[in-house]
């Protein structure tokens with residue numbers, strides 16, 4: 001499993017959120033809703049926390065770096081899968097983007113406390129499986145799996 | 151210690167939220183949001199000079215006890231209103247981070 005592919009099998013519940021770019025005032029709403037839903041489903045607190053952190057970082061990246069996109073969460077019996085897709089601009093060098101501390105955030109974003117270059121590393125750290133694919137001019141797709149038992 | 155103790159014993163001013171009975175088990179200070187996301191533990195009193203509304207998502211996603219805005223920095227009305235909606239406790243104080251750490255340490259947050 002090394003390529004980005006949505007696994008539609010055995011999905012108990014599917015959540016979908018569209019994320020607009022540059023809408024700082026609403027950034028964090030989708031991840032807050034996802035967290036609330038997982039809590040209602042009585043999912044283990046540690047799993048909820050990992051998904052919350054991963055979806056928050058994904059959501060903020062869509063807001064500050066992308067032209068807009070969406071986050072889908074598949075709740076399954078053994079894991080939670082998170083799919084993040086956007087419609088550009090894409091990432092030129094993924095290895096560089098994944099490096100702690102690397103950021104192209106604008107000064108405006110940095111003044112607000114974004115741009116530590118920790119978002120993608122945080123997402124990878126929270127996931128049991130992490131796949132990122134990107135094409136310049138097309139967009140970026142990220143798949144993360146958080147398993148209930150590891 | 152409880153959030154209430156900061157307000158009643160140390161003069162911190164609560165500008166939003168309601169849950170004063172929340173326990174404070176940890177304290178953390180940082181203004182880089184994804185750094186906080188990586189390091190923040192539950193039941194933390196988080197000291198930050200950031201006052202825009204994104205700090206609320208960080209605090210509620212990580213189950214923080216409260217956010218402390220130090221050095222008398224004023225907080226935008228929009229942030230206060232949203233914090234009330236999301237029931238996030240925001241405290242302000244004229245003290246600097248180091249003074250706040252001392253209070254929390256002496257109250258048993260170690």
Ligand SMILES: Nc1ncnc2c1ncn2[C@@H]1O[C@H](COP(=O)(O)OP(=O)(O)OP(=O)(O)O)[C@@H](O)[C@H]1O
Pocket residue numbers: 057061062065066086088089090091097098102103104105113114115116117118119120121140183184185
């Ligand atoms: N969806 C995306 N589209 C285009 N570029 C992206 C996207 N997500 C991340 N990037 C690029 O990867 C870099 C690193 O992302 P990462 O989330 O690790 O850090 P950051 O967003 O810059 O800062 P932080 O997340 O710490 O606030 C970004 O600065 C940006 O250049």
Ligand SMILES: [Mg+2]
Pocket residue numbers: 057060061115118119120184
């Ligand atoms: Mg980021």
